[in-house]
Amino acid sequence: MLMSKIFAYGIRQDEEPFLKKWAGQHPEVTLDYTDQLLTPATAKLAAGADGVVVYQQLDYTPEVLQALADLGITKMSLRNVGIDNIALDKAKELDFTITNVPVYSPNAIAEHAAIQTARILRQTKVMDEKVAKGDLRWAPTIGREVRDQTVGIIGAGHIGQVYMKIMEGFGAKVIAYDLRKKPFLEEQGYYVDSLDDLYAQADVISLHVPAIKETTNMINDETIAKMKDDAVLVNVSRGALVDTDAVIRALDSGKLYGFVLDTYEDEVGIFNQDWTGAEFPDARLNDLIHRPNVLVTPHTAFYTTHAVRNMVDKALDNNLAMVTGKQPATPVEF
Numbered sequence: 001m002l003m004s005k006i007f008a009y010g011i012r013q014d015e016e017p018f019l020k021k022w023a024g025q026h027p028e029v030t031l032d033y034t035d036q037l038l039t040p041a042t043a044k045l046a047a048g049a050d051g052v053v054v055y056q057q058l059d060y061t062p063e064v065l066q067a068l069a070d071l072g073i074t075k076m077s078l079r080n081v082g083i084d085n086i087a088l089d090k091a092k093e094l095d096f097t098i099t100n101v102p103v104y105s106p107n108a109i110a111e112h113a114a115i116q117t118a119r120i121l122r123q124t125k126v127m128d129e130k131v132a133k134g135d136l137r138w139a140p141t142i143g144r145e146v147r148d149q150t151v152g153i154i155g156a157g158h159i160g161q162v163y164m165k166i167m168e169g170f171g172a173k174v175i176a177y178d179l180r181k182k183p184f185l186e187e188q189g190y191y192v193d194s195l196d197d198l199y200a201q202a203d204v205i206s207l208h209v210p211a212i213k214e215t216t217n218m219i220n221d222e223t224i225a226k227m228k229d230d231a232v233l234v235n236v237s238r239g240a241l242v243d244t245d246a247v248i249r250a251l252d253s254g255k256l257y258g259f260v261l262d263t264y265e266d267e268v269g270i271f272n273q274d275w276t277g278a279e280f281p282d283a284r285l286n287d288l289i290h291r292p293n294v295l296v297t298p299h300t301a302f303y304t305t306h307a308v309r310n311m312v313d314k315a316l317d318n319n320l321a322m323v324t325g326k327q328p329a330t331p332v333e334f
């Protein structure tokens with residue numbers, strides 16, 4: 001039997017069991033890995049491999065791609081979606097083939113958004129803090145029921161659709177706006193005609209669109225002014241969708257009732273780090289973290305066992321397909 005060799009970078013502790021399980025199910029593959037990220041210096045760890053599996057926020061620079069190509073490795077499988085940190089021109093020049101995992105668990109992200117939405121509406125952050133201090137009075141920490149809300153989804157794709165179902169389970173009225181309408185959602189009457197209609201009707205607005213030129217800072221002073229008073233804004237999608245300063249102004253004025261943030265425009269280098277005992281690097285984020293009506297999580301909406309297992313399995317399946325001359329399930333076109 002001809003053995004294939006795959007090398008995986010940046011393997012976290014929580015990924016290791018899934019990696020080992022996959023290796024056990026694929027005796028025809030020699031699978032080695034490291035917790036180190038892929039850099040020009042660590043590229044040599046993959047020497048002898050047919051392909052590599054990666055996931056990192058660091059850039060995949062021309063140098064790092066060249067270092068892999070010098071070892072004869074041009075088959076790279078991402079365990080995540082984003083390809084914006086890859087030097088694609090260089091990858092093309094070196095004849096790389098790349099795969100990603102575009103859908104690993106929409107439920108992970110949608111559930112997180114739904115849980116945080118419900119928490120904002122019930123003011124749980126305030127109530128939890130009161131209870132922890134021994135203040136067991138009810139007022140003025142009164143909740144809003146989800147069934148009384150009109151929930152507006154911007155971007156009814158994989159994640160947006162799961163969020164819609166969960167919110168409907170709570171009894172909310174759900175409306176949606178999407179550039180590309182899906183016939184089955186249209187038949188059920190979910191779509192409003194314009195973003196302005198959505199802003200005018202929604203008590204909760206949840207963003208599920210990608211960050212592209214057209215959506216950058218789509219939530220700003222002007223669009224917030226079009227929203228209902230006491231609206232709740234939920235962003236578990238991408239920081240760039242939101243003008244954070246505009247949201248802070250709206251929280252200060254009381255226009256917005258609450259804000260859910262899992263993604264932040266300046267998150268790279270801040271999220272997934274331990275700042276305990278160190279000087280916090282971002283005063284604006286620090287301010288948001290400490291507001292009673294803002295729920296901050298450090299880009300953890302995706303972070304579930306189900307999603308991590310799918311990211312590992314699908315990336316390895318893709319890489320194995322490529323190194324054995326088969327068509328991978330999700331190639332990246334570039």
Ligand SMILES: NC(=O)c1ccc[n+]([C@@H]2O[C@H](COP(=O)([O-])OP(=O)(O)OC[C@H]3O[C@@H](n4cnc5c(N)ncnc54)[C@H](O)[C@@H]3O)[C@@H](O)[C@H]2O)c1
Pocket residue numbers: 102103106109154155156157158159160177178179180208209210211214215236237238262263299300301302303
């Ligand atoms: N917080 C996290 O951990 C996490 C994890 C994964 C994905 N995400 C974010 O969630 C977003 C949605 O992911 P998905 O898998 O549902 O994507 P998807 O491609 O399935 O859905 C995106 C939807 O947005 C619509 N759309 C695109 N551009 C639009 C525009 N300008 N105006 C209106 N609608 C537009 C598309 O038609 C599509 O229906 C991703 O882009 C990503 O930014 C966050």
